[in-house]
Amino acid sequence: MRWDLDPFFGLFEDNIAPAPTPPPEKGKNSCDRKIPIGVVVGITGVLTFVISMLLSLGVALCIRRKAHQENGNESESRTTYGTAPPDIVADDITTSGSYQFDFREIEAATCNFQKSNKLGHGGFGEGTFQNGTEVAVKRLSTNSGQGEQEFKNEVLLVAKLQHRNLVRLLGFSVEGAERILVYEFVPNKSLNYFLFDPVKRSQLDWRKRYNIITGIMLYLHQDSRLTVVHRDLKASNILLDVDMNPKIADFGLARNFRMNQTEANTGRVVGTVGYMPPEYVANGQFSMKSDVYSFGVLILEIIGGKKNSSFHKIDGSLRNLVTYVWRLWNNESLLELVDPAVGENYDKHEVTRCIHIGLLCVQENPADRPTMSTIFQMLTNTSITLHVPQPPGFFFRDGASPLAEGLTIGQSSIMSFACSVDDASITSVNPR
Structure with a gap:
């Protein structure tokens, strides 16, 4: 068998291709013309895109409006206690x-x-x-x-x-x-249950009081994960376990600071009178130095067995606790602060050093107050020399400052601005 590679031109000579369609004659209706497929596809794509965008925009607006309404309802429900479902x-x-x-x-x-x-x-x-x-x-x-x-x-x-x-x-x-x-459950109730009771206070010898001071300080210094300003450190919020170790409670007013944040401001000043620093009462400014001030007040209360809201006679006039201790400092008679219930079995140098640290904590200017890490060093290393303290906040001078006068308790035990002196209450103060 033999293959012939010549093309078969002759086989299809009779199958001639039809002539191309002649162009339309001039003068005929243009509607008779066919629209190219590419144009149709392009127009369809544009319309689809526009419709999709309009639908997406409508859905986004609905979601935003719904979220705004929910946020508004939530905000409104928080303005009054107990209204949130x-x-x-x-x-x-x-x-x-x-x-x-x-x-x-x-x-x-x-x-x-x-x-x-x-x-x-x-x-x-x-x-x-x-x-x-x-x-x-x-x-x-x-x-x-x-x-x-x-x-x-x-x-x-x-x-x-x-x-x-x-x-x-x-x-x-x-x-x-x-x-x-x-x-x-903490079996020994709160610190103020013992500290301010004329009978039970005798159960708090100096060693127990010192351990309570250092225990509170350890929390303020060593809480590793979060930077928290408690804003309501006081004796009634310090609970005591079976071994009389302190347990800090009540974080309803606490604020968690962001990384590298050092202070904040608020238009709603809340806390307990006597424990709040002057910059917080006057301007709504709070920081870790706010808790340092409260800690200093606690030190003076624990050593003296005296409430910060009580008044004490010295130099012929009534003074609040921080002013009373400041006068003792100037008179070089700090040991007069020591609660008689402690007895005589205590280290006088240790007590004097703690009172000194307490005065450093309650200084009027927050920049003068030590940090909690510095307080830790001062309490654990007695070789560190302590600075001379400046006058405390709410110091009642002979010509009292307006802010100190605002905290003066009259015969009716009503403060000159809207707050309570009850240690158990959470107060609300309008900054002046």
Whole structure:
């Protein structure tokens, strides 16, 4: 067989291709012309894109409007205590991993919040669950000034904090207007339960008082993960465990500072009179030096067994606690501050050094106050020379400053601006 590679031209000579379509004649209607496919595809794509953009914009506007309404409702619900729906409050908090107790369970544990179960003069009460677990229960009253935001703040913040000198939060409960916090039980109640009681104060010898001072300082100095300004350090918020070790409680007013943040301002000054530094009362400015001031007041209270809100006679006139101690400093008689219940069994040099540190903490200018790390060094290293303190905040001079006069207690025990001197209360002060 033989293959022929010549082309087969002749086979298809009769199949001639048709002639091309002649162009349309002039004068005919242009609508008879065909639109190229590319143009049709282009127009369709543009229309699809425009419609998609309009739909996306509409959806975005709807979502934004809905979010704005929800934020407005949430903000409005926080303006008055107890107005936020309980399920919303609980849902916000449970995301932190905190346990929610049934309110009836807490009522039963506290015998319907009997006053006999109250722990000291603060807002804490004792309770026992059916399984025998003892707890400390904090019940927020509707007139406490602590609202939804403070309640959430305390639960969320304490859940993040970890320190052996903090009261451990076990959970919370929300029922109607009721807001309950459940903490680990501390058998010796609060510091003020012992410190300001004429009989029980004798149980606090100097070594116990010194350990309480250093225990509070360790929390303020060593909390590693967060920079927190407590803003309400006071004797009633220091709970004592079975060994009389301090446990700091009540973080409803606390603020968590961002990294590298050193201070903040607020138009709503809250706290307890006597423990708040002057720059906070006057201008709403707070920082870690605010807690340093409160810590200094606590040192003077613990050593003297005297409330900062009480007045003491010296040099022929009544003075508040920080002014009283400042006068003792100038008279070189600091040991007169020591609570007689302590007795004579104490290290005079150690006590004098602690009073000196307390005066450094309550200086009027926050820049003059030491940091907590410096206080740690001063308390643990006696070879460090202490600076001479400057006059304290709220120092009652012969011609008292307007701010000091604003804190003067009259016969009616009413302050000249809207705040309470009750250590158990959370006060609200309008900055002047």
